[in-house]
Amino acid sequence: MTQGGVVMGYGTVARLLHWIMALLILAMIPAGLTMVQEDLPRPVQDALFIFHKNTGSLLLVLVIVRIIWRAFHPAPPLPDHMPVAMRVAARTTHYGLYLAVLTMAVSGYSRVRLGGFPIEYLDAMGVPPLLSKSEPAADVAKAIHATVKYALISLIALHVAAASYHGLVRRDGVFGRMWPPVAPRQAAGSGSQR
């Protein structure tokens, strides 16, 4: 839907959460894939693990905050000219992304805590582990983490391709619903800013 010819966009909180999380996730995936390689020098592997576990725990908090925020601030309506199939594809991909990020963050956290391993920054802040050690449960969480990564990577590839198509080929204002990371003032006056 448009108001006065302006495509309605997301508000600043949704935009900031989106872009901060996108940057962190795009760093987490290569870090995760690299740190499990066997021939890696130990100091590099340790640094990657520390980065991955601690940034991942931050992402766990951010994805929960984002889902709660989203529950109270529905997405602004899509432009009228967008075909139904495209709307359905966008909505399905977005829900899939939320689910995949949440599953990755929960399974990663669980895998580490159930395995009895530290999460350095949380431990330094005195945050309790929340889960007690259990090797069989840790193995289940590990398998979930290793499997769901394929779904997350595929969804991100699809999502970035769709965003580029809207931004570069169709130029239909959909990319500007999320970019820039702070909602422009002009749109704030004329469109939904959720």
Ligand code: HEM
């Ligand atoms: C959105 C958040 C996350 C993403 C996208 C992510 C991504 C990944 C990826 C792609 C791998 C490589 C897996 C493989 O090739 O088998 C991995 C491994 C791993 N991740 Fe994450 N991760 C996330 C959150 C977390 C969190 C919160 C923790 C712990 C606090 C964590 C701990 C680990 C560990 C320990 C491994 C090594 C494999 C294992 O022993 O299970 N991850 N992660």
Ligand code: HEM
């Ligand atoms: C890498 C991790 C990323 C994740 C997990 C992610 C996730 C999401 C989610 C869940 C939404 C829906 C927001 C909502 O309705 O609540 C969204 C919207 C959007 N994302 Fe991403 N995103 C990522 C990266 C990117 C990148 C790299 C781009 C640009 C190239 C991008 C462009 C957009 C745009 C333009 C929208 C708004 C779509 C619309 O108006 O319907 N995203 N993203």
